[in-house]
Amino acid sequence: MAFDLDAKLPDVLAGGYHLSTQLQALLSHPLDRSGQEVAMAFSQELSRVFEVSMSMLNSNNAAALEVNTGNSTGVSTPAKDQRVRSDSGEVVTPSKKIREEGVTSKEITPSPHKDGYQWRKYGQKKIQNCKFSRYYYKCNRHRRCLAKKKVQQQDGISSSSRGQLMLPPVFEVTYVNEHTCHVLRANDAAAARMVSPRTTNNRRHHHNALAGIVDTTRSAGGGDDLPFHLSSPDIIGGGTEENKAIVSCLATVISGGAVPSPAEWPPAPEASAAGDPAAFVPPPLPAVSMDHGGVADDGEMMMVMVDDTGFPWVPSPSSFCPIEEAGHDQQLVTMSSYGGDVHMGVAGFPDTTVWAQHTCGAWRRA
């Protein structure tokens, strides 16, 4: 497959899809030597498709995407989003509604809704010279999350010019603003705990946290309306002693510091409850680092951690649950990935002694 220098990304991807289909057909029955060679050739071409696509995306997003705005001129996104100077000299974008927003990324995808977030549609607009309407979505994980996205089905690439093949619809997804929902939700969880630190609800959450289940129930107490802003990462400190303790616990774990040996660990709560004397075996320390963390101006705790793959972790809604056991008021913090299906628990005493941490959704015992 030769790559036309003027090729548009959707065309390159369409070609890749075509190759993939042919390769699948080829692999559907046993291959002789020549068949293997053909399959290898297809595979190499597919690799090139990915290389070229990545290159186009990385080198020049606007030009590479050739966002089809309908005029088919091949001209990249107009200067609408370019910043200009206002009368006061302030650098702003022309549109008031876009002034405080920024396009964070664009992508071409056949599945515009599978990005790990929950979105609420708030508008639909027929765009001039576009065959398909444009859809507008806001992040639905938190009412005050600023993230939005626009989804525009691409014209003219639902069927291949290369012939017989009918391709699935392809969408251009434009993401606007970074997600703030993870921080807002962390704040909600902390606020809920501050409001009612010893309720049966918390006990239920405690159980869920131990089981690695993310309770997606909205936090009570009108947390959505709490004032919040993320300060710089150096804000650790301040706030309640409890919050300080939790932050300190996490910092200890993250830094790989004074974690007790397994022999020093107390039994897992559920092991105690079940009368099971089995040892509580900790998993290896995950390679994580504190990205943001500390106590906000209003005294609420927050944190965002990033693991060695750059994946962010945030406190789940079931975080910060007290464990009243053996006379200790232990704190359990469950960190949750955005996907909600992988968890890491960090627990400790208010005296900042970290006694356990865990990955992969459940407290594991030998």
Next chain:
DNA sequence: CTTATTTGACCCTC
């Protein structure tokens, strides 16, 4: 009843 979606109206910029 609550939540999500639809869709016409409105706002803003060019």
Next chain:
DNA sequence: GAGGGTCAAATAAG
């Protein structure tokens, strides 16, 4: 006035 983005009342769905 055109065009794109957002709002919000009406409607649908669970």
